[in-house]
Amino acid sequence: MKAILAFFGSSIGKKLVMAVTGVALVGFVVGHMSGNMLVYKGPEALNAYAKGLHMFPALLWAARLGLLAAVGLHIWASTTLTLTNQAARPVSYRKVTPDASSYASRTMKFSGPLLGLFIVYHLLHLTLGSAHPSFRPGDVYHNFITGFQVPVVSFFYIAAMLALGFHLHHGIWSFFQTLGVNHPRYDGLRRVLATLITVVVVGGNLSFPIAVLTGVLQQAPPSATSARAGDLASVPGTTGEGH
Numbered sequence: 001m002k003a004i005l006a007f008f009g010s011s012i013g014k015k016l017v018m019a020v021t022g023v024a025l026v027g028f029v030v031g032h033m034s035g036n037m038l039v040y041k042g043p044e045a046l047n048a049y050a051k052g053l054h055m056f057p058a059l060l061w062a063a064r065l066g067l068l069a070a071v072g073l074h075i076w077a078s079t080t081l082t083l084t085n086q087a088a089r090p091v092s093y094r095k096v097t098p099d100a101s102s103y104a105s106r107t108m109k110f111s112g113p114l115l116g117l118f119i120v121y122h123l124l125h126l127t128l129g130s131a132h133p134s135f136r137p138g139d140v141y142h143n144f145i146t147g148f149q150v151p152v153v154s155f156f157y158i159a160a161m162l163a164l165g166f167h168l169h170h171g172i173w174s175f176f177q178t179l180g181v182n183h184p185r186y187d188g189l190r191r192v193l194a195t196l197i198t199v200v201v202v203g204g205n206l207s208f209p210i211a212v213l214t215g216v217l218q219q220a221p222p223s224a225t226s227a228r229a230g231d232l233a234s235v236p237g238t239t240g241e242g243h
């Protein structure tokens with residue numbers, strides 16, 4: 001037990017924690033973006049998907065707790081690693097020459113906290129509804145469209161998604177480094193993979209507020225959503241009351 005704790009307290013152990021939790025979080029954002037794509041199929045498809053997710057409350061809560069643990073461990077490992085690095089070099093270099101690695105770590109320092117803020121706001125906005133102008137419990141499609149019809153909200157989402165892009169790109173790149181896949185021969189492949197995942201996730205997520213602001217996605221007529229919302233509101237855990 002002592003040896004395990006010592007390993008996870010070491011730099012290598014923390015980097016491994018960052019990598020494993022990072023993969024879980026990348027998996028979540030890919031899945032979340034893909035599920036949200038159903039908004040383009042209309043209210044029935046999106047609301048039925050949300051209803052499906054809430055069908056088994058025990059499973060949903062297990063996933064939520066797993067996600068929360070992954071976020072917590074990811075933040076713990078990154079913060080303690082940064083503090084250790086700073087302690088090892090208390091006096092900064094007199095002349096700092098920006099290079100690729102300092103650019104990347106600065107990117108992570110800014111994009112990480114912005115994403116943390118975004119997640120708190122996002123839960124209040126689209127899950128709990130307390131930061132939403134006209135939240136309807138269970139009617140995810142309505143909440144989605146009316147939420148993004150507020151320009152300042154959409155612009156905040158767009159800024160957060162750009163931060164997510166920088167974070168994802170550098171995170172995926174570093175993940176391969178931690179695994180030891182950092183031979184120059186594989187650099188091209190690492191770059192392609194990091195760019196591909198980032199462009200797909202961020203492109204998909206950016207499309208949502210933009211589609212609402214430009215009117216591509218619109219509110220459904222009341223008759224189209226009321227039945228679905230009624231169905232979903234009866235499923236435990238869908239209304240924000242259990243969050």
Ligand code: HEM
Nearest residue numbers: 029032036050064122126127140144157164205206208209
């Ligand atoms: C424009 C991009 C995004 C849109 C349109 C969006 C949409 C939504 C919606 C509609 C819900 C509520 C689903 C429901 O009640 O069934 C939700 C929940 C959630 N979203 Fe997002 N999301 C976006 C980006 C993100 C990102 C980037 C993250 C994480 C980094 C994230 C994390 C979450 C979490 C943790 C929940 C709560 C899930 C739960 O436990 O019920 N979302 N999102």
